Amino acid sequence: MSTGNVQRLVREGNFPKPRALSVRRVGWLVSEIEEWAMSRPVAEMLPPINVGRRRES
Numbered sequence: 001m002s003t004g005n006v007q008r009l010v011r012e013g014n015f016p017k018p019r020a021l022s023v024r025r026v027g028w029l030v031s032e033i034e035e036w037a038m039s040r041p042v043a044e045m046l047p048p049i050n051v052g053r054r055r056e057s
Contacts, residue, residue: 009015016036018026
C-alpha cells in the first residue's frame with residue numbers, strides 16, 4: 001500500500017490514525033493495524049499471476 005493510499009484511508013476514517021512519535025514522525029501500533037487487517041473482508045478473487053515472482057535477469 002502506498003503512502004498516498006494510507007493517507008487517504010486515514011482521512012476517510014478507514015484506517016487507524018497515526019500516533020505522534022516526535023515532532024516530525026508518526027507511527028502506528030501493530031495491534032491496531034492487525035485489528036484493521038482482520039476486519040477487512042476476505043477477497044473472492046485471486047491475486048494476479050505475477051505477484052511474488054522475481055524478474056529474470
